[in-house]
Amino acid sequence: MSILHSLLFIFFIADSVNGHQGVKYELIHRHDLHPGGGALLERLRELAHSDAIRVRAISRRVRLKQGAGRRQVRENRYEPACNNGSRGGGAEHSSGELSIHSGADYGAGQYLVKMRVGSPAQKVVLIADTGSDLTWSNCRYKCRGARSCGSRHRRRVFRADRSSSFRTVPCSSTICKTDLANLFSLSRCPSPLDPCSYDYRYSDGSATLGVFANETVTFSLTNGRKARLHDVLVGCSESARGQSFVAADGVMGLGYSNYSLAVKAAARFGGKFSYCLVDHLSPKNVSSYLIFGSHKEVNISVVRMRYTELVLGVINPFYAVNVKGISVGGVMLDIPAEVWDLSSVGGAIVDSGTSLTVLTQPAYQPVMAALRESLQGFKRLDLDIGPLEYCFNSTGFDAAMVPRLVLHFVDGARFEPPVKSYVIDAAPGVKCLGFAAAAWPGASVVGNILQQNHFWEFDIGKSRLGFGTSSCV
The missing domain is CATH 2.40.70.10 (Acid Proteases)
Known part of the structure; x- marks a missing residue:
């Protein structure tokens, strides 16, 4: 459920x-x-x-x-x-x-x-x-x-x-x-x-x-x-x-x-x-x-659709994908391959029902470390927002300061969300890194905030997931 x-x-x-x-x-x-x-x-x-x-x-x-x-x-x-x-x-x-x-x-x-x-x-x-x-x-x-x-x-x-x-x-x-x-x-x-x-x-x-x-x-x-x-x-x-x-x-x-x-x-x-x-x-x-x-x-404008395998029936009723790794600023992060292995106790799903993007600990730690480096000039805030552990005073913040995060799939497809989808607003003048940690072993989840401003096509007949940048109109 x-x-x-x-x-x-x-x-x-x-x-x-x-x-x-x-x-x-x-x-x-x-x-x-x-x-x-x-x-x-x-x-x-x-x-x-x-x-x-x-x-x-x-x-x-x-x-x-x-x-x-x-x-x-x-x-x-x-x-x-x-x-x-x-x-x-x-x-x-x-x-x-x-x-x-x-x-x-x-x-x-x-x-x-x-x-x-x-x-x-x-x-x-x-x-x-x-x-x-x-x-x-x-x-x-x-x-x-x-x-x-x-x-x-x-x-x-x-x-x-x-x-x-x-x-x-x-x-x-x-x-x-x-x-x-x-x-x-x-x-x-x-x-x-x-x-x-x-x-x-x-x-x-x-x-x-x-x-x-x-x-x-x-x-x-x-x-x-x-x-x-x-x-x-x-x-x-x-x-x-x-x-x-x-x-x-x-x-x-x-x-x-x-x-x-x-x-x-x-x-x-x-x-x-x-x-x-x-x-x-x-x-x-x-x-x-x-x-x-x-x-x-139906006249939805989509910029450059990309496709990757949609893995059906492995973690029912969720839609799983084969992830190869995550890069930040063009550098592939050191994340163990088993984190993404659907045949074992890892894997990743794309889920409309989870808001934040949740990464198991072996992926969460390197992603957070890579993104925190670009935010050192902003005052870190001690806020109680559950698993959102890194929040900061965003006065003077510019998205161009943050290196781009890319999710790489095994078949070569790449998903590159905008910075605002993973450096998210938490309150006036406050932003947080929009990732939560999950225990390992377990699954990582691409949540709906990271999915925003993209079109997502679940092709059940061809076991294929398509995605592309879109204004949704």
């Missing part, structure tokens, strides 16, 4: 599909980095704490190396069109878009989006996370009038009783007992036709309880028409706890899994999904996007 510092998505509606259109969703960032210094520092502390818990959970998965899960997902990655609920042909090579805004008004480290589910479609706002595989929403199941539905949910809920396409998964089914075990299905089954229940836990301590169902998700295409995915596994949650859900109705699972919405939708829209994250300091009227299908159909 995952912590939910991630992406929120809003799905707009569409019908049968023709041509080369697709789906583009607006992403809204939830972390307000514009308030007073005290509030900003406190939110950074919360982000850092959540990231630390999330990364520990990822590292446990690295050590476990769930080989059985890897084989299962690889074998069942794409279902035939007649089984994946796609009706009205021609959608397989379509694409579409949703916009993303900075979530400065919501007070957490996430990007936000809207989605439409059910028949007729109802709007919900979800946190979409590349480290989660269950898509769920606050939900009312079997409402029998105003009294039974009540006002337990103070926010928007999905009314399952009003959807003609809502079908629960029986608790007596093999799917419930076996296939959904990794999604925390429960063993209780009062009668064979009762719904399959879950107690879905996230690594930050958040949790949600509900029932599994198959439902219809509706997409709005760039040609103005509608596309529906039928029989999508969703969670109907009657309760949820955790700070991660404060501004959301639920979560969209974009991880790599048989039951992930990302995998299901990618199979319909050309085998890929992508997103572009605006600067986390952007005002809320600046948008970025989540796209199912080709970005070339």
Whole structure:
């Protein structure tokens, strides 16, 4: 599972599909980095704490190396069109878009989006996370009038009783007992036709309880028409706890899994999904996007796309990459090769749900040492921001003073983020090196702040990750 510092998505509606259109969703960032210094520092502390818990959970998965899960997902990655609920042909090579805004008004480290589910479609706002595989929403199941539905949910809920396409998964089914075990299905089954229940836990301590169902998700295409995915596994949650859900109705699972919405939708829209994250300091009227299908159909400007292997099924449901090393100022750092070895107890993932970039100790120490050298002229500050250990008075700071950091991949691709993505604002007049340390052995994580102002394409069909500089418009 995952912590939910991630992406929120809003799905707009569409019908049968023709041509080369697709789906583009607006992403809204939830972390307000514009308030007073005290509030900003406190939110950074919360982000850092959540990231630390999330990364520990990822590292446990690295050590476990769930080989059985890897084989299962690889074998069942794409279902035939007649089984994946796609009706009205021609959608397989379509694409579409949703916009993303900075979530400065919501007070957490996430990007936000809207989605439409059910028949007729109802709007919900979800946190979409590349480290989660269950898509769920606050939900009312079997409402029998105003009294039974009540006002337990103070926010928007999905009314399952009003959807003609809502079908629960029986608790007596093999799917419930076996296939959904990794999604925390429960063993209780009062009668064979009762719904399959879950107690879905996230690594930050958040949790949600509900029932599994198959439902219809509706997409709005760039040609103005509608596309529906039928029989999508969703969670109907009657309760949820955790700070991660404060501004959301639920979560969209974009991880790599048989039951992930990302995998299901990618199979319909050309085998890929992508997103572009605006600067986390952007005002809320600046948008970025989540796209199912080709970005070339939705007018996103990208400068020089680069590609590297996307390693699927090794640390489910996360997306792993083969890293060769890190250079700072053109000099390769002395980092042991095993730190990046996915076949052992190392490796790296690209994760929308982690805010900071987290490096295991053998990589963290040389990276921090190399960057600190260029900051010796600034007064170091003793601030309590969890794992952000190096902060300084930024009066007179110029990004040109900092040597460029480059992430090198085994196949020769290079990712060179702007300095502002790793020397980050912490408060007025205060900047910090935006890296956190993780225990070794374990995984390193490229977080969403380092990913900003870049377009990222997860090509599941070709096991390829593409990225390029972009303004996200």
